[in-house]
Amino acid sequence: MLARREPTKHYLAHKELARAFVHARLMLCNAHYGFAYKRVFIKNQKSCWGSCSLQRNLNFNYKLLWLP
16 A cells, blocks of 8 residues: 655645646636636646646646746
């Protein structure tokens, strides 16, 4: 069984800021492309910036805030 990681203070402090950033960018991009998606999740992923599921859920790494 895998041990569950506890959320870091850094992640908890920046999660909602990342959510607002991602939603703003999605609105901007979706005005042009018009993709359909259901839910957006902000996660502390180790090796991925973002992903999507077959259920049309979007996952983003909170560390997107620090990309140029």
